[in-house]
Amino acid sequence: MPPISPLLLEDLAAVVGPMGMLTAPGDLPAYTADWRGAHRGRAAAVVRPASTAEVAEVVRRCHLAGVAVVPQGGNTGLCGGATPDETGDQVVLQLGRLRRIRDVDPVEDTITVEAGAVLRDVQASAAAVGRLFPLSLGSEGSCTIGGNLATNAGGTAVLRYGMVRDLALGLEVVLPDGRIWDGLRPLRKDNAGYDLKQLFIGAEGTLGVITAAVLRLVPATPRRVTAWVALPDVDAAVAVLGVLREHGGSNVTAWELMSHEALSMVLATASQARNPLAAPHPWYGLVELAGPDGAVGLTAELEAALSEAFARDLLLDAVVAGSPAQRAALWSLREGISEAQNLHGPSLKHDVTVPIRRLPAFVAATASALDDALPGVRLVTYGHVGDGNLHFNLSLPPGLDPAAFLGHSGRLSKVVYDAVAAAGGSISAEHGIGTAKRAIAATYLDPVELELMRAVKRALDPRGLMNPGKVVLPG
């Protein structure tokens, strides 16, 4: 890439106005490193357009000048997908000013939002018309819809509602050469040719910049029943999923799993946190069923499921949340794991999926192999067991130097990813590839798959200027 010219920077400033352009060194670090500080780069400028037309004009001018563009939303990603490289020649395209809720329509059951809208604001806009926008994840207070779509975000309600891909009806996208594709249609059925929006969802901004989306809303589920359970092992967690579905059908909204190690970290670091059960147990599960106000039987469904699970020796203990506050306390234990682990020092994160029936063998074999590889390594295992998705994270053993721990990272991660591959799983369940998993993707993905991805990249971004170096490298 050529170094960026002062003339281009002036042009871009003219497009976005003085509010929309940051070039002073002190203003840039918030955008050139990710929130964890795990990925750091440099940028020629951070450009903050306030309309789709401005995004298109910025991208068009960068394309003409041969300058690479790095789209960025809330900067809450975990794989470096929104971080510029080290050259300082890339432009960060920050979408935070493009944040309008354009339309909420309870007849169509859709919401039309701009890319920079924060997920929590989208949820609130849906709730204001008596609907649910079901995407829910830890960073929902700061992540943006554009980033959610670009990474095909998952979260805690995938079991019932799917990934954000399943909630997207239409997109507006600025293509790598600055053209605008207006696919902002609210249609449930549209088979008029290839479904182009699928290309951009989950592509991490490498094929174009999502500037707006029409998203599906679903019936609100103000009635919820929530329970925290103790489980002897992962086999039981898989079996309980079947019991829950049998009794709760599609009302089952969440089935989350945590190891005792994961809960311990939360209890050790969050002052408000306490174990909901009297005694410690090897594994814990968080189950939730939800339905509309008029729904009867949610409690009966949950109680029938728990009874059967106890009768089949799948549960060791259980507590049902008796109030919204108790429910919130249970969820905060689950949602506090990531932060608690960060407070414990460096960690190695593995966001993986394996077929659900293979989870027990996968967890057992991987735990054993990791302990062989680094005796005492702490396994902070938790995740969305109903989706086969584990955050199979590692923390350093007591007494080990953090730098020494990180020195083992390649070897430890290889143990995990080899096991994922052997189980027919995915090396990235919901966090994407970015730069963090690029080499891992190149190692573990089928060569045919990599070639297809490169062919798609070349077709849509022949000059390779749209978030280059992310997801897939030129062959």
Added chain:
Amino acid sequence: MPPISPLLLEDLAAVVGPMGMLTAPGDLPAYTADWRGAHRGRAAAVVRPASTAEVAEVVRRCHLAGVAVVPQGGNTGLCGGATPDETGDQVVLQLGRLRRIRDVDPVEDTITVEAGAVLRDVQASAAAVGRLFPLSLGSEGSCTIGGNLATNAGGTAVLRYGMVRDLALGLEVVLPDGRIWDGLRPLRKDNAGYDLKQLFIGAEGTLGVITAAVLRLVPATPRRVTAWVALPDVDAAVAVLGVLREHGGSNVTAWELMSHEALSMVLATASQARNPLAAPHPWYGLVELAGPDGAVGLTAELEAALSEAFARDLLLDAVVAGSPAQRAALWSLREGISEAQNLHGPSLKHDVTVPIRRLPAFVAATASALDDALPGVRLVTYGHVGDGNLHFNLSLPPGLDPAAFLGHSGRLSKVVYDAVAAAGGSISAEHGIGTAKRAIAATYLDPVELELMRAVKRALDPRGLMNPGKVVLPG
């Protein structure tokens, strides 16, 4: 394309064996015309491979020879997508022998099937393990999963479960050059790079041949409540959707609409059919809620919804099915429309979507404009109103000569598609493009969209040998 050589035919016969190759003129017509006889072509051969490896070898040899391949499943499509062209130089790749159910897994809640498996057999295999494969459409007794995926089939349960795209977890695909892409993973979450399966779903075989799929199963819904209602107008149909959702939430599985004209055709042609209500009404709706055996309250939900709809003057009459036989009779009225219309002589079919809130104005304006264009033209309007999808079909006015009627087809269809475009709808909701709507797509789709589709086609099929001439033509 070059004419096919006898040597290649010998090669293909060697690959698939004597059972797998048809070249005698008498054997071909069943595969070179669609089931309605609306699309007719010729073929050098019909090749019927029995394994993925055979498909790959057939495609590889055709690719080397520069011969075009036309994939075909149950040949039940409505847009000519599986019909070869007139040259007689193309090879029809018929997938009916590739029909194994490879695996049904009630823990994973998945079914793994080969492309030629008939939809009804897939449904039955799911039911045998206590699960539901929710895709359901009129041709389910003969259409195949490969064709369902290639056309992104919809049907009568989209409101609750989505299109077949939403049910697909993984695919196995033979690429245009004969390589096999093994993406046959049963994972709910997989963000390891671009979601390649999305490219092939709905591409009508123009980017590769789907040979197998892993599909999602959902909880069985043996409990169903079904009602037939009379409606004053389409406004009421849209409003009732809101009432149904409010009371039934995600239990609402179907909300179908039929005009009186559509029902009349069924009553006039099907000897068993009778109007479920005492008097005729302008519009009819078919509603269904479904849940697991243990579900309580389905009847209460339906009754509450109907009561509210009556109180708000949205309904003129209603009858709730009292037995499985009554339910089947109601559904047969809805499902009999297509056949009844065919018995009435030539018809013009328009499978379109418009935003749900625009349905009333769309139907009114289009009906009026059509009557201006051809006084007395019969509007056989029905469809999946909960999805915004209407089959806005036309039959000839009494007394008009069929050929004269068909002579008006361009002018009449233009009225419909202009109105769809004005309403921000789609010219193809669930039937695809094939060859039938290729010119319409070229007229009504955004030029940027057409260019993107062509770029994808060139990237995956640079020689243009995979079902050429379907969906999108080279620019």
